[in-house]
Amino acid sequence: MEFKDYYAVLGIDRSATQDEVKRAYRKLARKFHPDVNREQGAEDKFKEVGEAFEVIGDPEKRAAYDQLGENWKPGEDFQPPPNWDAGFEFSGGGPGEGRDYSDFFEQVFAGMRQRQHAPRGGAEFHARGEDHHARIVVDLRDVFQGATRTISLRVPEIDESGHLNIRDRTLNVKIPKGVSEGQTIRLKGQGSPGIGRLPAGDLYLEVSFKPDQLYRVSGRDLYIDLPVAPWEAVLGASVKTPTPAGAVMLKIPPNSFQGRELRIKGRGLPAGEPGDLYAVLKIVLPPADTDRAKKAYEDMARDLAFDPRAKFGA
Amino acid sequence: MTEKGSPNHHPEIVEAGATMTLDELCLSCRVEAGWILELVEHGAIEAIGRSRSDWQFSHVTIVRVAKAKRLERDLALNMPGVALALELLDEIDELRSRLKAAESRR
Secondary structure, three states: OEOOOHHHHHOOOOOOOHHHHHHHHHHHHHHHOOOOOOOOOHHHHHHHHHHHHHHHOOHHHHHHHHHHOOOOOOOOEOOOOOOOOOOOOOOOOOOOOOOOOOHHHHHHHHHHOOOOOOOOOOOOOOEOOOOEEEEEEEOHHHHHHOOEEEEEEEEEEEOOOOOEEEEEEEEEEEOOOOOOOOOEEEEOOOOOOOEOOOOOOOEEEEEEEOOOOOEEEEOOEEEEEEEEOHHHHHHOEEEEEOOOOOOEEEEEOOOOOOOOEEEEOOOOOOOOOOOOEEEEEEEOOOOOOOHHHHHHHHHHHHHOOOOOOHHHOO | OOOOOOOEEOOEEOOOOOEEEHHHHHHHHOOOHHHHHHHHHOOOOOOEOOOHHHOEEEOOHHHHHHHHHHHHHHHOOOHHHHHHHHHHHHHHHHHHHHHHHHHHOO
């Protein structure tokens, strides 16, 4: 098991005062809160910081931890000595509800856990289960084909002995065709189990799209960069353009310019009223890597009275 | 734990216009009605309807209330703080999507 350097996690010195610890924690908690910070890894960092504060922020646990870590060197394997916590009095409660902790924390501080007991005896108790919320990231392709995706959720659960455990749970979810970004989908009965005769809660998933290599999403519309040769843009052409529902031949009108958006109706995200696909023209210059190609450019330079900087004036 | 051979779940899309009552919202998010009232009073969420007895909430409010609950608990925010955080997060979302749209038009 790896020793956790909680001081390093909080970015503070071992001699930091409790006020300094609190300040460091609050700052990091705000920074990495998963509702505030959408970057990958923010949630793990937030949990790590929370765990560190739970120990260092509590003078009793901190004293125990300090003694524990005295002789430890970074990278060393760590085993807590037997009865290491003897002689410390812990007045506070154990780990909070619904959190998951590192192995280190579990092993070292698990003894300080408060047992939680399910209500028992007395009058019958009924309550509908709590609804759960999670975010799901889907592939654009899945939105078109309505694929089935397996998602993993981490669910806090209380076992028979009253301990809190984190259970990894996987669910096969059929992505509804035409779901759009920011929309919520509901899985009935997949939240917390109900108590007594009342039903389980629901699971709500907020949908966001994984960035696609080809298409960009804007509402129900899609955008794709379409590379074209200068003569295709200028003279007009018919070019094969991919769309999520299969390639189409797209007519490029003569005298098209860089960045022109050509609309392919109804080829955006599927819906009652489907979005459109916009092909954005990107003019690509052929390289002048042969004598013939060079000559073609030289001929153009000579034959065309073209000044790309005419707007600048003299 | 993997639920082997578990059936495929067919979720439903929550329609933008769907609404729920105050009781349903409290039940869904496991919060007290008084706390929802505070959210409404601070303008953090919007209630449809004139009197509390016929208040309706847009279904997407669930996500917002759950977020408010996490912010309050994890960052020890008071209600004005929660309302401010939600507003700023909205603004960031809005700016991000505008940035994304602008980038896609380049």
